[in-house]
Each structure stands twice: as C-alpha cells, then as structure tokens.
Amino acid sequence: MANIRTMSFDAVIVGGGGSGMRAALQLAQSGYKTAVITKVFPTRSHTVSAQGGITCAIASDDPNDQWQWHMYDTIKGSDYIGDQEAIEYMCQTGPEAIFELEHMGLPFSRTEEGRIYQRPFGGQSKDFGNGGQAARTCAAADRTGHALLHTLYQGNLKNETTFLNEWYAVDIVKNEDNAVVGVVAINIESGETVYVKSKATVFATGGAGRIYASTTNAHICTGDGVGMALRAGFPVQDIEMWQFHPTGIHGAGTLVTEGCRGEGGYLINKDGERFMERYAPNAKDLAGRDVVARSMVLEILEGRGCGENGDHVYLKLDHLGEETLNAKLPGILELSRTFAHADPVKEPIPVVPTCHYMMGGIPTNVDGQALTIDKDGNDQVIQGFYACGEAACVSVHGANRLGGNSLLDLVVFGRASGMFIEKQLREGINLKDARESDIEAAMVSLNRINNSAGGEKASVLRAELQTIMQNYFGVFRRGDFMKEGIEKLNALRPRIENVALEDKSNAFNTARIEALELQNLFATAEATAIAAEGRTESRGAHAREDFQERDDENWLCHSVYFPETKTLGKRGVNFNLKTREAFEPKVRTY
Amino acid sequence: MLNVSIYRYNPEVDSEPYMQDFKVDTQGKDVMVLDVLEKLKAEDPTLTFRRSCREGVCGSDGVNISGKNGLACITPLSEAVKGNKLVIRPLPGLPVIRDLVIDMSQFYAQYEKIQPYMINNTPAPAIERLQSPEERAKLDGLYECILCACCSTACPSFWWNPDKFIGPSGLLQAYRFLADSRDTATEERLANLDDPFSVFRCHGIMNCVQVCPKGLNPTKAIGHIRSMLIRSAT
Numbered sequence: 001m002a003n004i005r006t007m008s009f010d011a012v013i014v015g016g017g018g019s020g021m022r023a024a025l026q027l028a029q030s031g032y033k034t035a036v037i038t039k040v041f042p043t044r045s046h047t048v049s050a051q052g053g054i055t056c057a058i059a060s061d062d063p064n065d066q067w068q069w070h071m072y073d074t075i076k077g078s079d080y081i082g083d084q085e086a087i088e089y090m091c092q093t094g095p096e097a098i099f100e101l102e103h104m105g106l107p108f109s110r111t112e113e114g115r116i117y118q119r120p121f122g123g124q125s126k127d128f129g130n131g132g133q134a135a136r137t138c139a140a141a142d143r144t145g146h147a148l149l150h151t152l153y154q155g156n157l158k159n160e161t162t163f164l165n166e167w168y169a170v171d172i173v174k175n176e177d178n179a180v181v182g183v184v185a186i187n188i189e190s191g192e193t194v195y196v197k198s199k200a201t202v203f204a205t206g207g208a209g210r211i212y213a214s215t216t217n218a219h220i221c222t223g224d225g226v227g228m229a230l231r232a233g234f235p236v237q238d239i240e241m242w243q244f245h246p247t248g249i250h251g252a253g254t255l256v257t258e259g260c261r262g263e264g265g266y267l268i269n270k271d272g273e274r275f276m277e278r279y280a281p282n283a284k285d286l287a288g289r290d291v292v293a294r295s296m297v298l299e300i301l302e303g304r305g306c307g308e309n310g311d312h313v314y315l316k317l318d319h320l321g322e323e324t325l326n327a328k329l330p331g332i333l334e335l336s337r338t339f340a341h342a343d344p345v346k347e348p349i350p351v352v353p354t355c356h357y358m359m360g361g362i363p364t365n366v367d368g369q370a371l372t373i374d375k376d377g378n379d380q381v382i383q384g385f386y387a388c389g390e391a392a393c394v395s396v397h398g399a400n401r402l403g404g405n406s407l408l409d410l411v412v413f414g415r416a417s418g419m420f421i422e423k424q425l426r427e428g429i430n431l432k433d434a435r436e437s438d439i440e441a442a443m444v445s446l447n448r449i450n451n452s453a454g455g456e457k458a459s460v461l462r463a464e465l466q467t468i469m470q471n472y473f474g475v476f477r478r479g480d481f482m483k484e485g486i487e488k489l490n491a492l493r494p495r496i497e498n499v500a501l502e503d504k505s506n507a508f509n510t511a512r513i514e515a516l517e518l519q520n521l522f523a524t525a526e527a528t529a530i531a532a533e534g535r536t537e538s539r540g541a542h543a544r545e546d547f548q549e550r551d552d553e554n555w556l557c558h559s560v561y562f563p564e565t566k567t568l569g570k571r572g573v574n575f576n577l578k579t580r581e582a583f584e585p586k587v588r589t590y
Numbered sequence: 591m592l593n594v595s596i597y598r599y600n601p602e603v604d605s606e607p608y609m610q611d612f613k614v615d616t617q618g619k620d621v622m623v624l625d626v627l628e629k630l631k632a633e634d635p636t637l638t639f640r641r642s643c644r645e646g647v648c649g650s651d652g653v654n655i656s657g658k659n660g661l662a663c664i665t666p667l668s669e670a671v672k673g674n675k676l677v678i679r680p681l682p683g684l685p686v687i688r689d690l691v692i693d694m695s696q697f698y699a700q701y702e703k704i705q706p707y708m709i710n711n712t713p714a715p716a717i718e719r720l721q722s723p724e725e726r727a728k729l730d731g732l733y734e735c736i737l738c739a740c741c742s743t744a745c746p747s748f749w750w751n752p753d754k755f756i757g758p759s760g761l762l763q764a765y766r767f768l769a770d771s772r773d774t775a776t777e778e779r780l781a782n783l784d785d786p787f788s789v790f791r792c793h794g795i796m797n798c799v800q801v802c803p804k805g806l807n808p809t810k811a812i813g814h815i816r817s818m819l820i821r822s823a824t
Contacts, residue, residue: 044648102718105708114720154707218643254645459632508688511635
C-alpha cells in the first residue's frame, strides 16, 4: 500500500523559477486551481542569477528593429538544429510577453525616451546578418533575472497561486495508459510524502549544471526534471548540448555577464592581445558563446593563458570608466571584488569557460506538451505532461543558445504552456486515476534511499561524478576519451544507487534531498555522455576533436536519448516557418 | 585549524539546542563561511542549512556569523573570524526548524501585507509604460532586496512585534512601490500603513543598514514613508 495523502489540483507546476512562475501566473489568472511545487522559496530559484538581460525585438534601441532579424540570429546561433517554428513563435510573441512583464512592474533600465534600455549581446545582428551589431537585450542593470523573478513572484501573490514552498518532487506518477497524473513529493519541513494529483503536470525544473565540477549554476541545479522524466521512461533531446559560458570567474565559477562585452569590455590573453579579433574578425568578443569559449580554451592550450598556471584569460573593463561600470554593471563590480578579489574599475577579471546552460531537455512542442517518439519515428504527445524553460527542449536553442534568449524562452513558453493548459482544462481533461500500484511505482526510488543501509556519502559520489563529466565531456570532446568516461560512469552507477542515508529523520532532512538529487544528476550525466559520444560531428557547443566538421548529411537533426535501452535515436528538425520560407543551413561565421 | 562553533538543533532528537564545536582545516585560505559549512556537511550530512546560488543573489543562506547577520556565501572568513573562532547561529528572533534553518513565515507574511506588486488600473499601452531614467533611478537601492531577512531579524522592533511591525525588509519593498512612477495606488498603500505599528515602530536603530548584504538602506526608505504619511495626514 502506498498509504500516503493525496492533494488534488487542476494544474501542478514543478519548479518556481521564471518559466514555472510564468506558467502558474497564466493558470492562476484564469481561476484554475494551480499549485507550484518548489524545492526552494521561489525567489531563490536560479533564474535570480541571470544578469545581462532578455533579448527581444521591442524596437527601443533601434526603432526599425525586426523580430525576424532576431529569429535569423537565433537559428544561426543554434547551428541550425533549433526548431524554426518554435524560434519564430518565440521571437514574434516575445515583445508582447516583455510588455506584460513591464506592466507587471519589472524595473527595466530606461532610455532617455523612457523606453526599455537594450544592450548589445553576442550573436546579434541587424538585417539578417548584413546590418552590423544589434542592441536587442532588454536589461534591468545587470540584475535582470532578479528583477524578473521577483516580479513574477509578486504577480503570483497578487493572483493567489498556491505555493508548496520547500517541497521536493521525487517522481512522476503515471496511470495505466502511461499518461502523467501528478507527482510524488516530499514536504521538506515535515518530511511528509504526498501524492500531488493533477490534470496537467508541468516540469519547469531548470537545468543541471551541477553535473560539472565547474559551473555558474546554483547548488540546486541538479536536473530533477530530466532525472524524473528518464526514470519514467521518457526520452530527452539534444542532451549532449551544454553551453560553456566564456566568462565564469576563474576558481569560483560565478558568472560574469556577456553584457560586459556588450557594453564594450573585451578578452585579452597574457600578452595583452585582444585575441577574439583573430577568431571572429567581425563580431570579435560578441561572437556566439560556443565560438568565444573555444577560442579561449585554444589560447590557454597554446600557452597564452594568464596567471601563474596560465589557466585563464582576462576580461578587461577598466577602459569603460567607473561611472559606466557603476550604472550598467553594478552587480559585476560586487561579484568580481568578492570572488576574484579584482576591482574591474582598475584591473581585469580572471575568467574561464564554465558550464552554464543545458540546451537539451524534455522534448516538447510549442504548446509545452512533452513528446516521445514511437516505433515508426513519429512524435507522440505524452498525455498530462508538459515542460518549459531550461528543463524543456522546445527547441529554440538547438546546439548553442544566444545570450539573453533563455529569459525570453522562460516567459514565452511558460506563458504558452499556461495558455494551452488553460484551453485544455476548459475543454475538459479526462485521465484515468492512478492505481495504488502506479503511486507505489513512483516511490521505488525514494524507498530505496530511505531504506539505505551502508553505502558511500553523497558528497563524495557527487564530486566523483562532477570530475568525470568535467574531464571527459567538457568544451572539447573525443570519442576514445568519452568511451572511457562512459566506463567510469558505469562503474559509478551502482555506488550512486546505493548512496548512504544514515540520517532517517523527517524534519528538514537535506541529506535525504541531496541523495535524491544525486540520482538526478547521475541520470542527466549519463544521458549527456551517451548522446555526446553518439553525435559524431561538431556542431554548436558540441566540439569533437575526432569529428571536427559539421555533418549536415547525417546530423542536421535532434538526438533523442531513450533511457530504457540507453540508446540514441534521431528526430527531424522543424523547418516549417509560418511567415516565410525556412532558413537553410549555412556555414556559421562571426 | 579554525575553531568553528555551530548552533545545532534537531527537533526529533534534541530536547534543546546546543553549540557544537568543530575544527576545520581551511589551509589558510580566506574562503567564504558557506565553504566552511559545505566542508562540514560533507563530513556530517546531518548539519542543516539553506543555500543555493552561492553568490549573494538568492538570499537563502542568511545566518548569524560571529554575532552579525549576513550571507554565508559572500562573507569571507577574514571578516567573520575573531581570535581563530567562527560562531554560526541561525538568524535571531524567528523560530528554528532545525540547526541553521529558521521558519520565515512571519517575515514573508509581513512582505505580503504591503501588497508587493504593481497596482495600476489604467489601461496598459500597447508597448511598455514610459518611465524616465530619473524616475527609474528612484527604484535603485530598493528593488535589489533579496528577502534574505538579515535586516528584519537584526531589528529589535521586529523581535518585539513580528506580527505587527512590517520590519525593514517589508518597508523597503513598500517604498519600492510608493516610489515607482508607474504605480497608482499611493493613497491606498499609505492608508494600509497608517497605524501605530506598521511603520512607526521603527526607532531608527539602523541595525538593518549595518547588516544588509546588498548595501541597501531600509531606514532611509522608512524615513520617506514617514514623511509621506505625515504629509498625507495634513
């Protein structure tokens, strides 16, 4: 007998970050009984760390800006495996979603005309790459994520969304038709386990940067949604595509926004050379993130790195002047002084490419419906299951995300998921109730950990996992190394399944949560490893030394990882634009 | 070896809280207090505290560090250790759930009381509402609050009346909306604050200013609200 309490909702959103709260807001506004399950108080979600801004063609900086140009940049940035229909939807709908946030109170920085301030970011152009650099990233100083997340929380308070704060979703509950009918979750404070039943379950669980040893991501970014989806037997897409942000603070990993380069900062090597001029003669320091990160690693490998060990490069900002830095990048000044012991007003910041963003995730359509692939290779909607934000792969980022596009992805697809579920709820959703055995199936993992006797410490196993991923699946990848990495993961799997949980207490037991998170980290890491080894080409963030060219003949497609067989399949990229003919793949230069 | 003393309390095991002493090898490095906590948790997984971003923006890890409230993740040992000793306690004045984790319900309730969202019932334009850089500048020093509760739990007035005095954090947010040129509910907001407790229990002690890890000044914001209340009364 599962013998746990049931709570029922029309819609449950797992995750209280940007996309989850945007979806929740939409549903709460329409009067549906909506709950957000979030393992941290909502404003502590990782969206809060986003700095530079939210990219969108609102035509403030340039009155002639067009969303079609943003669409072009995003498709090119994705190295042509972003779904063009989804990118079109995001870029076209974006301005509406941004203005809604502004009307909700988001304190954007302003231009002299009183409009929203926009700054240049990497990979941005006017006139389909022909009109030079664009300034399209809407900013609230360098605290845009903070401003956005707090505004969304405030909007949800206003609309009386139910928050299950400091609750942790453990696993998906599927009914006999393989439809998703809620999750099993733990109230962290009391330790109570509850079946949270829902007609619509939305995963807005964010990323999993903590699979790497060096990451800009918060401690909480442990791939919980991806882990749960994989345990439920659902596939993930393009999970080999991990963005390494060019400017993480060396040693600490904390992010330094691309907005620094947008405002005129640039990277230098130990000779003081502005080396990006060699790698990307036009866009220079504002080339795509994958391009800049690789160039930095090459500088370091070729002996032009900075510092005692020559293992980083410098981001120079002092030439911008104290006044500009205080006004435009106040948060960066704080972070650099605290974590790099460098005052950017006077000296450069030591930076190194650092794991930042998961382009892959749970495949969805534009309405947020999660997808699986049937035996004949056709998309099948998973009833009752939705995903948005970083946990999802809709896919607007393809093989490389442009800076400022993640926040836009959050609000546009959080909103779209909410609107679509609202429509479905209005029309009536009828899913069979979960049987006792269905709920019990969702408690297997939890029970195993609760009953653990012996085993190794979660902290030790986590560190080992992160080291393997860092060493074998980093910025540059190679087949034989990756095979070795996969072997190491295979050896680690039983040890992680057998993780120790000596403390069986109920009240705020974070050791239990960390043991559960470790399972999700591993599931995400394993999928990443197998997909990375399987994609035998270089594209976007996935750079292989043994397959250095992009291979459009074989790999102009999504990879799809199936957990039950641990195999990799392919899924076609969507080239169906509604407003014009598709953008054909071209050689990607900046 | 650094001497670390940490407040421990597990309601299922301990009849009362106690201070536990640890020795930590920091290898002489000036790491953050959170690094010390993480190191100890790796050894003793029962040690319980909140943390997330580890860069001072999410507000999870507000604790009392050698007598002063602050964020563990951005407080270096050089600022926190006195006589080779580091003392870590939960933020004072609110109930303890376990170890360094406090029940923040009263703190959040005060935040919710001030209607922390934009109110503007005029029809929204097709684009953004315009706001000059000067008007926007009035929000600087207000919107950056991360709800860590370091200020309110350092405030004697909040300790005495956590149910009736809004506290520095909530009042900073109250002023954030009063100061926003786009918000039209000034009168309603002031009316909600116009009682002997909500605002006027602030006695200008300024502990809030001293501890705010974001360098914000709630006392100044409270002063602005006081002036607005006095003006609206005359």
